[in-house]
Every structure is written in C-alpha cells, then in structure tokens.
Amino acid sequence: MRLDAPFTEEKIRALKVGDIVEIHGVVFTGRDAVHKYLYDGNKPPVDLSNGILYHCGPVVVKEGSEWVVKAAGPTTSIREEPYQGTLIGKFNLRGVIGKGGMGPKTLAACQEHGCVYLHAIGGAAQVLAEKVTRVRNVYLMEKFGSPEAIWEFAVADFPAVVTMDSHGNSLHKDLQSASTEKLKDLFAGIDAAKKK
Amino acid sequence: MDRRALQSSLLDLVRKTSAELPDDVAQAILRYMRKETKGTTARYAMEVIKENIELAKRKSLPLCQDTGSILFFVKGPKGMDQLAFKKAAEAAVLEATKVGYLRQNSVDSITGKNSGTNLGPGSPTFHFEQSTGAKIDVRLILKGGGCENVGIQYSLPNTSLGADRDLSGVEKCLLDAVNQAQGKGCGPGILGVTIGGDRGSGYVHSKEQLLRRLDDKNPLPALARLEKNVLEKANSLGIGPMGFGGKTTLLGCKVGVLNRLPASYFVTISYMCWAYRRQGIVLDARGRIREWLY
Numbered sequence: 001m002r003l004d005a006p007f008t009e010e011k012i013r014a015l016k017v018g019d020i021v022e023i024h025g026v027v028f029t030g031r032d033a034v035h036k037y038l039y040d041g042n043k044p045p046v047d048l049s050n051g052i053l054y055h056c057g058p059v060v061v062k063e064g065s066e067w068v069v070k071a072a073g074p075t076t077s078i079r080e081e082p083y084q085g086t087l088i089g090k091f092n093l094r095g096v097i098g099k100g101g102m103g104p105k106t107l108a109a110c111q112e113h114g115c116v117y118l119h120a121i122g123g124a125a126q127v128l129a130e131k132v133t134r135v136r137n138v139y140l141m142e143k144f145g146s147p148e149a150i151w152e153f154a155v156a157d158f159p160a161v162v163t164m165d166s167h168g169n170s171l172h173k174d175l176q177s178a179s180t181e182k183l184k185d186l187f188a189g190i191d192a193a194k195k196k
Numbered sequence: 197m198d199r200r201a202l203q204s205s206l207l208d209l210v211r212k213t214s215a216e217l218p219d220d221v222a223q224a225i226l227r228y229m230r231k232e233t234k235g236t237t238a239r240y241a242m243e244v245i246k247e248n249i250e251l252a253k254r255k256s257l258p259l260c261q262d263t264g265s266i267l268f269f270v271k272g273p274k275g276m277d278q279l280a281f282k283k284a285a286e287a288a289v290l291e292a293t294k295v296g297y298l299r300q301n302s303v304d305s306i307t308g309k310n311s312g313t314n315l316g317p318g319s320p321t322f323h324f325e326q327s328t329g330a331k332i333d334v335r336l337i338l339k340g341g342g343c344e345n346v347g348i349q350y351s352l353p354n355t356s357l358g359a360d361r362d363l364s365g366v367e368k369c370l371l372d373a374v375n376q377a378q379g380k381g382c383g384p385g386i387l388g389v390t391i392g393g394d395r396g397s398g399y400v401h402s403k404e405q406l407l408r409r410l411d412d413k414n415p416l417p418a419l420a421r422l423e424k425n426v427l428e429k430a431n432s433l434g435i436g437p438m439g440f441g442g443k444t445t446l447l448g449c450k451v452g453v454l455n456r457l458p459a460s461y462f463v464t465i466s467y468m469c470w471a472y473r474r475q476g477i478v479l480d481a482r483g484r485i486r487e488w489l490y
Contacts, residue, residue, distance in 0.1 A: 071261035100380035122382035123471035145310030
C-alpha cells in the first residue's frame with residue numbers, strides 16, 4: 001500500500017505489523033552521530049516534525065553541482081535504541097526506517113506518540129538508491145562526514161515492511177520469543193543425542 | 197611487478213567485489229528464495245535481494261552502501277615485496293573511494309573524524325602468507341558493520357547454554373549466535389567459525405573460513421557433519437530473511453579448527469550477511485589479472 005506525505009498521525013495509526021508500504025515524500029537520514037547529537041540537546045538543522053527518519057549512511061557523490069546517490073540501504077537500528085524513543089517524542093517523528101528492529105523504549109514511544117518502525121531490506125542499497133528521486137539538501141556534513149550527515153531525500157515507491165506499529169505490536173519481539181523457544185527444543189535434542 | 201598494473205588490477209578487484217556477488221552465493225540465494233512461500237514478507241525480502249543483486253551488477257555499483265571492512269588475504273612467493281603491494285592496494289582503495297565503489301568508511305576511534313579516504317590505521321587490513329608456488333593469489337572480503345557487530349566468541353564450558361568442550365557444545369554456540377543475531381546481521385547469513393586458537397587467531401581464522409565456496413565440502417568428516425546440522429537446525433528457528441520470519445535464516449556454515457591451549461576452548465563466530473562480498477584474483481608476474489577465483 002502507498003504511504004504518501006504528509007505523514008499524518010491518522011495515516012500512521014492505520015498501519016499494522018506486516019503491512020508492506022511504498023513511501024512517497026521526503027525522508028531524512030540520520031544514524032549514530034545524529035542521534036547522539038540530538039539527544040544531547042542540540043537543535044536539529046531542519047524541521048523534523050511529522051517526518052520520517054531513515055537509519056542510513058548513503059554513498060553520495062557530487063557530479064557537477066548535483067549530489068547523486070550511489071547506494072542507500074538501511075543500517076542496523078538497534079544502536080539507536082537508547083535515543084530513539086526520546087527523539088520520537090521531542091521532534092514528533094512519524095516514522096523510523098531501518099533494519100533489524102528496535103526495542104521496548106522505541107515501541108512504547110511509537111505507541112504514545114503515533115510513530116511506526118518501517119523495516120527496509122538490509123543490503124539492498126541499489127534497489128533503494130533508485131527510489132531516491134532527488135537529493136534536496138544535506139546538513140551537518142562538515143561536522144560528521146558524509147555517511148553520518150543528515151541527507152534530505154525525496155523518495156518515490158520506497159519499499160518497507162511495518163514491523164513495529166503504533167499499537168504496541170512488534171514482529172521482532174514475537175519472532176525472538178518463538179525462535180528462542182525453538183532453540184530450547186533443539187538444545188534438548190542435542191543433549192538427548194549425546195546421552196545415547 | 198609493475199606498480200601501475202598491480203594498482204589497476206586491485207581497483208578492478210575492489211569494484212567487482214563491491215558490485216557483484218560470487219556465483220555460488222547468488223545461486224544459493226535463488227535456491228532459498230524459491231523455498232519461501234509466495235506472498236509472504238520472507239519471499240518479498242528475498243525478491244528484493246535478488247533484484248538488488250542484478251541491479252548492482254548491471255550498474256557496477258555497491259551492492260550494499262556499507263562497503264565494510266576491507267580485508268585482503270594475500271599469498272605470494274618468496275621475495276614478493278609486501279610493502280609495495282600495500283602501497284598499490286592503498287592507492288587502489290583511495291581511487292575506489294573517490295569513484296564510489298567504496299563508501300568513506302574509516303573513522304578515527306578517538307576523534308570520530310572520518311578520513312574520507314578509507315585509509316588509516318588498520319584500514320585496509322592485510323593478511324600476508326608466503327606460498328610455495330610462483331603465483332600471487334589475492335582475495336578480498338568486504339564485510340559490513342551490521343554483520344560484524346553480531347559476531348561473537350564463546351569460551352567453553354558455558355553453563356548458561358549447557359555447552360561442554362565438545363562438538364555438541366560447539367553446535368549449541370553456533371545456534372545460540374544465530375538466535376541472538378535475529379535479523380540484525382542482514383540474514384540470511386553465513387557463519388565463519390573457528391574452534392580453538394586464541395581470541396585473536398580465532399577471529400582471523402573464522403574470516404578465512406568465509407573464503408570457502410558455499411558448495412564446498414569440509415575435508416574433516418566431523419566438521420562436515422557439524423556444518424550440515426547447524427545449517428538445517430538454524431533454518432528451523434523461523435527467524436527468516438531480515439528477521440521477518442520464514443524458512444531461510446542461514447545460507448551456509450563453514451567451520452575450521454585450530455589447536456588450543458589445554459586451558460582454553462574458544463568458539464569464534466564471524467557472521468556474514470547475505471551481501472557476501474568475496475572475490476579473488478591470481479596475478480601474473482607483472483601484476484595483471486590472470487584469473488578470477490570465484
């Protein structure tokens with residue numbers, strides 16, 4: 001299904017775990033350095049409210065006067081777990097794109113403030129780079145370097161799966177408990193085979 | 197060796213490694229994709245992965261934006277000039293970064309400053325070995341941070357896993373590592389494993405296991421059995437591609453062994469993501485590419 005800007009709370013609240021969406025609008029990249037910077041109380045260089053933050057450190061090169069995205073897949077999100085929930089509330093974020101899922105603090109913030117976690121396909125840097133139609137701006141480039149800067153991307157048909165919704169559901173939490181149960185069975189099987 | 201020829205060969209090696217998956221990996225991804233049920237998010241993830249592999253190859257651009265740690269494994273004859281090789285490789289890495297085959301990916305650990313060149317202490321990393329033959333064999337792995345972060349080292353016995361100092365204990369460690377990784381290492385993954393060694397040699401050797409083809413067979417029967425068991429059991433955990441749930445959690449498991457001290461028993465795991473960038477070349481005496489290895 002399409003997820004079009006503006007990303008209103010109503011549209012975000014309608015999304016459920018398992019939905020496959022194509023995002024149309026603007027997303028801002030931000031990863032480790034940006035999260036710590038904002039969490040430490042620095043002001044964002046651009047208005048992030050009702051925005052989508054993308055955990056991504058892209059390969060972007062300048063061709064003439066234009067920035068061109070050469071690769072732009074998601075980075076592992078869990079590193080931002082200490083900061084994300086606070087940033088969702090403080091800056092009124094409506095979506096976080098990343099990979100690998102996030103933890104209970106982020107899930108609680110999604111529920112409280114109306115935000116979702118959108119899982120992009122990790123490693124799919126070319127498919128996702130093709131969905132960036134234009135680089136609108138870049139912020140904090142000098143300070144953090146290219147992969148850690150805030151890139152403002154216009155995207156169309158950007159594919160992602162809702163794996164944490166604004167109703168307290170997390171695919172990651174559910175799968176981890178199921179696979180950990182299965183692991184116990186496997187261990188019991190290994191122990192039984194050893195005793196034979 | 198001709199410095200310019202060597203540099204251009206290594207640049208081509210970096211380009212191909214970053215943009216194209218080796219055939220054995222691409223084939224395994226297709227095979228596992230067909231096992232996932234149509235319409236599921238697992239199948240969807242595998243389809244996007246397949247599309248990405250094709251697109252990166254066609255455009256000769258990085259498969260994944262995290263072009264990773266740059267790991268060279270070089271075997272050369274007696275008398276090979278390692279310093280000259282390093283210089284040529286560093287020049288190739290610099291050039292590859294400028295043209296976007298590699299992301300600016302090397303950060304000063306104290307100041308946080310990105311060198312912008314991919315050069316700096318430990319980057320790229322070289323593992324040299326002397327060979328008996330005359331040829332120079334250069335292999336390259338580009339290993340992203342997401343999968344490197346889920347690597348893990350166990351010291352056996354481990355009471356919380358009930359893992360003793362035997363192959364059953366090793367098997368538990370490997371399955372536990374896969375379960376802990378969930379989708380965070382960009383699965384479906386590949387395990388490179390060392391049993392034994394010290395903490396340092398274990399990690400290096402575990403990465404050398406990732407130089408093996410997915411369809412090879414371990415020459416040690418006990419390890420071949422272990423690899424097969426872990427692959428089957430890990431794929432029954434239900435974690436699936438990207439941790440979306442599904443049948444495909446691992447594409448392969450490669451286990452090597454080193455002697456250990458009587459006091460130590462390490463099991464060391466390097467987790468590789470599906471974007472398993474590994475390539476290799478054989479060079480002629482002038483430094484030109486004579487053969488591609490994968």
